[in-house]
Amino acid sequence: xxxxxxxxxxxxxxxxxxxxxxxxxxxxxxxxxxxxxxxxxxxxxxxxxxxxxxxxxxxxxxxxxxxxxxxxxxxxxxxxxxxxxxxxxxxxxxxxxxxxxxxxxxxxxxxxxxxxxxxxxxxxxxxxxxxxxxxxxxxxxxxxxxxxxxxxxxxxxxxxxxxxxxxxxxxxxxxxxxxxxxxxxxxxxxxxxxxxxxxxxxxxxxxxxxxxxxxxxxxxxxxxxxxxxxxxxxxxxxxxxxxxxxxxxxxxxxxxxxxxxxxxxxxxxxxxxxxxxxxxx
Numbered sequence: 001x002x003x004x005x006x007x008x009x010x011x012x013x014x015x016x017x018x019x020x021x022x023x024x025x026x027x028x029x030x031x032x033x034x035x036x037x038x039x040x041x042x043x044x045x046x047x048x049x050x051x052x053x054x055x056x057x058x059x060x061x062x063x064x065x066x067x068x069x070x071x072x073x074x075x076x077x078x079x080x081x082x083x084x085x086x087x088x089x090x091x092x093x094x095x096x097x098x099x100x101x102x103x104x105x106x107x108x109x110x111x112x113x114x115x116x117x118x119x120x121x122x123x124x125x126x127x128x129x130x131x132x133x134x135x136x137x138x139x140x141x142x143x144x145x146x147x148x149x150x151x152x153x154x155x156x157x158x159x160x161x162x163x164x165x166x167x168x169x170x171x172x173x174x175x176x177x178x179x180x181x182x183x184x185x186x187x188x189x190x191x192x193x194x195x196x197x198x199x200x201x202x203x204x205x206x207x208x209x210x211x212x213x214x215x216x217x218x219x220x221x222x223x224x225x226x227x228x229x230x231x232x233x234x235x236x237x238x239x240x241x242x243x244x245x246x247x248x249x250x251x252x253x254x255x256x257x258x259x260x261x262x263x264x265x266x267x268x269x270x271x272x273x274x275x276x277x278x279x280x281x
Contacts, residue, residue: 003159004111006119010077013059015066019085019093020244021190021255022267028094032085032255033212034124034189034199035095037117039144040067040088040133041103051075054100067098071116073108081253082123083190089136096131097124101144113144114152115160121153122161124189125211126200177205177221183262184216190255194279195222237274243267250278 024032043049051072058066058079066086070077080086088098097120102109121128130146180191188211192199203211205221214220235246244267247257254267260277270276 004115004156006112006115007074007076010055010075013055013077013079015058015063015079015086016061017058017064017066017087018080019087020267021083021085021253022258024085024094028085030094031187032083032189033095033187034082034097034128035212036092036097036129036131037120038089038092038096038098038131038133038135039113039146039149040098040100041105041144042070042100043103045103049103051077051102055079058100067100069097069099069116071099071109071112072102073106073112076112076116082120083193083253083255089133092131092136097128103143105144110144110148110152111156114149115156117149117153118156118160121200122157122198123192124199125203126157126198177223180220180222182214182216182218182220183259185258186214186216188212188214188220190259191220191222194256194259197223233278235276235278237270237272237276239272241270241272243270243276246276246278252279 019027021032024030042051042054051070054070055077057063058070065088066080067088068078068080068082068086070079082097085093086098087093089096099113099116101113117128117130130150132144132146180195182191188199188202188208192202199211201223202208202220205223206219208214208220235250237246243257243264244254247254256279257276258264258267260279264270264276
């Protein structure tokens with residue numbers, strides 16, 4: 001079986017309208033979780049929207065909306081980091097990822113969205129459900145067939161990852177996993193991203209029934225094939241710096257920087273000369 005060739009992720013432009021993961025509790029009254037993937041389309045088909053036009057529109061301050069991915073056959077762009085919160089579906093923002101697809105809905109567009117779904121599921125959970133934008137908002141968006149996207153995403157995972165569900169499988173001879181102790185502010189999604197594995201894999205190894213509920217001090221098993229993160233290095237804050245700006249400079253999310261700075265309680269209170277740890281890739 002042939003497999004859709006996922007194009008390089010474009011990151012030349014990003015959306016300015018989003019909520020940082022670290023601010024989720026203050027803004028939404030809940031921590032950032034990833035429980036579902038919402039499928040949108042760019043605009044009404046009659047308007048003939050384009051990939052570049054959509055990227056440019058979402059990169060404007062005045063738009064007051066955003067999405068995690070813009071996708072069409074042959075192109076994909078990241079507008080908001082996965083662990084940050086895109087503004088796309090009102091009350092569902094804090095718990096979802098969003099994909100904006102081309103409204104022409106060609107076979108190639110379906111394949112592109114399905115591959116993106118498979119990638120997201122592998123990272124955050126094999127059975128993340130799919131929903132349309134109109135499930136939460138009054139809109140005609142979108143005409144995509146979710147059952148078809150789900151089928152194609154599972155077929156993509158079967159070829160790309162060797163399983164129909166995205167789980168990693170393994171044998172009894174596999175090395176034993178190592179243990180990570182949950183720290184205050186940790187989420188399973190953040191831990192999985194830090195160690196380049198999936199939420200589903202950690203949950204399965206650790207016997208976690210609800211990935212959105214872990215507690216400080218809890219022991220989680222991390223696959224032994226995943227290397228422990230190297231020790232972080234230190235950045236000295238300069239005048240005018242913000243934590244989000246520092247994180248973006250080194251291509252991390254604010255949440256990832258906070259994860260290695262336990263003593264940093266308020267991301268908005270940093271001062272020149274202060275030492276900030278930066279994760280090592």
